[in-house]
Amino acid sequence: MRRANPWTVFSATSTGVVAVFLNISGVNVALPTIARELGASAAQSSWILLSYMLVTTVLVLAIGRLADIVGRRPLYVGGYVVFTLATAVCALSPAPEVLIAARTVQGVGAAALVTNTTALLTDSFPSGSLGRGLGLNATVAAVTQAVGPLAGGAATSWLGWRGTFLVTLPICLLGLIWSVLVVPRTPARRGPRERFDVGGALLSTVALAATLLALSPDVLAEMGLSGSGPVFGAVASLVWVVFVAWQRRRASPLVDLAVLVHRMRGPLYAAVLLNAAAQYAVVVLVSLVLQSTGRVDALAAGLLVSPLAVGTTLGAVVAGNLVGRLPARTLVTSGSAAVLAGTVLLAVVLSPDGSYWPVLVGLFAVGTGTGLFMTPGTSLLMLTVPATQRGIANGVRSALQNVGFLLSTAVALGVATSGLSGSARADAYAGALSAAPAQLGAFADGVRAALVVLAVIALLALLACAVLPGRRPAPTTTATELQEESVP
Numbered sequence: 001m002r003r004a005n006p007w008t009v010f011s012a013t014s015t016g017v018v019a020v021f022l023n024i025s026g027v028n029v030a031l032p033t034i035a036r037e038l039g040a041s042a043a044q045s046s047w048i049l050l051s052y053m054l055v056t057t058v059l060v061l062a063i064g065r066l067a068d069i070v071g072r073r074p075l076y077v078g079g080y081v082v083f084t085l086a087t088a089v090c091a092l093s094p095a096p097e098v099l100i101a102a103r104t105v106q107g108v109g110a111a112a113l114v115t116n117t118t119a120l121l122t123d124s125f126p127s128g129s130l131g132r133g134l135g136l137n138a139t140v141a142a143v144t145q146a147v148g149p150l151a152g153g154a155a156t157s158w159l160g161w162r163g164t165f166l167v168t169l170p171i172c173l174l175g176l177i178w179s180v181l182v183v184p185r186t187p188a189r190r191g192p193r194e195r196f197d198v199g200g201a202l203l204s205t206v207a208l209a210a211t212l213l214a215l216s217p218d219v220l221a222e223m224g225l226s227g228s229g230p231v232f233g234a235v236a237s238l239v240w241v242v243f244v245a246w247q248r249r250r251a252s253p254l255v256d257l258a259v260l261v262h263r264m265r266g267p268l269y270a271a272v273l274l275n276a277a278a279q280y281a282v283v284v285l286v287s288l289v290l291q292s293t294g295r296v297d298a299l300a301a302g303l304l305v306s307p308l309a310v311g312t313t314l315g316a317v318v319a320g321n322l323v324g325r326l327p328a329r330t331l332v333t334s335g336s337a338a339v340l341a342g343t344v345l346l347a348v349v350l351s352p353d354g355s356y357w358p359v360l361v362g363l364f365a366v367g368t369g370t371g372l373f374m375t376p377g378t379s380l381l382m383l384t385v386p387a388t389q390r391g392i393a394n395g396v397r398s399a400l401q402n403v404g405f406l407l408s409t410a411v412a413l414g415v416a417t418s419g420l421s422g423s424a425r426a427d428a429y430a431g432a433l434s435a436a437p438a439q440l441g442a443f444a445d446g447v448r449a450a451l452v453v454l455a456v457i458a459l460l461a462l463l464a465c466a467v468l469p470g471r472r473p474a475p476t477t478t479a480t481e482l483q484e485e486s487v488p
Contacts, residue, residue: 029302048103065255073185287301332465346366
């Protein structure tokens with residue numbers, strides 16, 4: 001079979017990374033304007049963010065396994081189509097309800113894109129250069145995160161909040177066309193094709209959704225289900241038990257449990273979850289505080305939070321160059337330590353009327369730590385699984401990362417607004433607390449408390465990294481190398 005050029009594949013997947021991360025980081029900055037102009041309630045403002053993340057999280061396991069069976073190309077290209085159409089609907093949404101629905105569909109497309117990107121790169125790059133490819137992929141994501149708040153802030157200031165979605169559409173269309181042309185088909189498997197585990201997919205979706213709701217009391221309150229967290233927790237526990245039993249009985253399970261029960265992957269998966277939960281909500285919290293006093297607009301807020309993404313870019317570049325030279329445990333542990341230091345600093349210095357400089361330093365530390373963790377962590381994970389399980393292995397990683405993102409957002413926003421009245425919570429999301437000094441002070445205290453919670457999670461991530469084995473595992477064979485071996 002003709003070998004796909006790995007850098008051509010990289011160019012295609014990079015457009016997907018840019019589209020997804022530009023959308024995410026832009027919406028985070030534009031949220032106050034969206035809430036204000038659409039007249040969104042506090043609950044609706046939260047769900048503009050949470051609906052996207054919830055759907056992405058519950059689908060990545062099923063999509064990852066389906067890609068292993070039917071091929072990554074159709075799932076990736078199909079995800080691009082869905083994401084592009086949903087982005088257009090987001091830009092045209094006349095009401096909060098329509099925007100939330102469109103963001104939900106957008107999450108379906110994003111799940112197909114993010115689940116397959118790493119697996120496509122791992123299939124295409126030889127193991128010797130995989131670290132470089134994944135490092136550059138992380139760099140593209142980091143640069144996009146750096147540009148995203150600026151682009152989102154500028155689009156919101158000049159074009160209104162709809163511009164946040166409109167600037168993504170040309171990238172989506174270009175990426176879709178290029179992906180159709182260059183993304184390779186997965187090499188055909190020998191022997192009978194495995195059957196997709198529909199029951200496992202349904203069970204995992206229910207279990208993940210129940211788990212997320214059980215751990216998000218503020219989200220339940222916004223749904224009118226206050227106090228029902230223990231009920232969802234019990235449902236989640238029961239469904240997870242059934243899921244594990246189901247997987248053990250299946251000849252072709254959704255998740256081969258051996259992927260999880262591994263001395264390297266187990267702690268690494270835990271670190272992925274905890275690092276995502278520790279760092280993701282930092283931009284939202286800082287952006288809301290900066291805009292809550294009316295001192296800065298969306299564009300200025302985008303500029304002020306950009307050190308986090310700049311740090312992520314630098315960390316990813318450094319980690320990409322050091323993968324293979326230093327033990328992965330050293331890199332991921334250093335990254336987790338930097339995230340911890342940054343969140344602690346932000347918890348101490350962030351204030352509506354305080355100096356910006358210490359905040360910029362804290363954001364840069366969080367970003368640098370994130371970049372140092374991402375590349376070696378992903379490379380280490382993907383090199384410890386065979387090519388036929390990379391989709392689901394990365395699906396598990398993406399699911400855990402998205403669970404972390406969702407919990408970070410739900411818990412941080414819940415803690416940050418816990419001391420506010422209902423109307424003041426809506427004003428906080430809309431960046432309109434400057435007229436109520438008492439409520440502004442309560443919000444600032446809540447944000448600091450939320451950052452303390454994130455710092456505790458970052459400490460747990462550091463501990464998970466510290467127990468990783470020190471030796472680098474022998475790499476498994478990539479799909480590219482399998483293709484080369486099959487050529488007579």
